[in-house]
Amino acid sequence: MADLKLARLPDRAPVKLTLAVLPDLHQALEEYAALYASTYGRQEPVAELVPAMLAAFLDSDREFAKARRSGVSAAR
Template structure:
């Protein structure tokens, strides 16, 4: 199995608070464990995965890339 999420960068974050459904949190926690096992890194926990997942999502979103290129909707 190969997860889409690559290594997690260690950079200075901006503090943000979010709420999510418990089932999403459980899945994110399970993903964090799978990512740690696959990458050979220690688990960073679910909170550290959110930003790389969002970056990957936005990178893969062609409509968003088009909006970014054209500067409009």
């Protein structure tokens, strides 16, 4: 086996999730998308923003990061 500098790329196949949100959360997401568009000059649909928002949330959760590093998982 060759010893390449670039490691094997991780699986990047998207996984589709369907979820329902309450009307007030939907309204807040629409407002966020509008603020995003006025801030960056580019409209993005809520469905495109939500995965990035969730990733940012998980990345900022110190307890979650600590649990992942220690191998603790609540997944069943």
